[in-house]
Amino acid sequence: MRILSTLIAGLIFGTGLILSGMVNPLKVQNFLDFFGSWDPSLAFVMGGAILVAMPGFWIVQKRKAPFFSDVFHLPTRTDFDFRLLAGAAIFGVGWGLGGFCPGPALTSLPLVAKGTLIFVPAMLIGMVAAKLTSLISH
């Protein structure tokens, strides 16, 4: 059940990304292109996700613990530090340049577009680099 729930969550997440159009970088970039070929669809993706997750989380967290763990593993930080802002800013530039964020990029791998096969390894390198810098700075 433990493994199955995670696998099903991954499948539903990926299917949601495909159905919503998030796996299409052109559609993502059109959402971000206010003054050009604007496609507001992605606002509906975020809206739909929050509409389900917000009440869902609220109900789930009335429980003492999740099914397969002793506690909820939730972020506890509330401060706005430089890393959060700089990281989000850099992420946004990359998202705008490629039209891909991590979930859709991985989901797109089996579609084997050349651009995806370049984007994903570069993304993994970027992630390792960020982990290295935080290791050095601590």
Place this chain on the structure above:
Amino acid sequence: METQFTPLTSLVGGALIGFSAVILMISHGCIAGISGIISRILPPSIDRIELPQSLIFIIGLLLSAPLWFLIQGEIPVQVVSDNYILLGIAGLFVGFGSVLGNGCTSGHGVCGISRISGRSIVATGTFMTTAFVTVLVLRHVVGG
């Protein structure tokens, strides 16, 4: 190039993403943040406890497009740029930025906002803004 406005399928797709996040929360008590799920199992500090669950979730993502093809009989619509240098830079930025800022569109944009996390709301506002500006420059200044 224009893409079709798809409010209904986008809303339903979004609801599926939210539903998946709720499944992860009720079964494992964790956030469906894709950048976190990927980066946790990368060097230099591999989280061996989370490794199996992260890999299984990623396998689920990777099986989605083949499953879609089996059921729908068609490949998901996708137009990826053929500017490979640009996509390489985009990948580096997305990877580096999401790990530095502790989250991406899913972790901050969906889960964080749903938890009404101040950090996530600020992060989402920040990456939306820089993404808008990047596309503006890319399409209307450089490419215009």
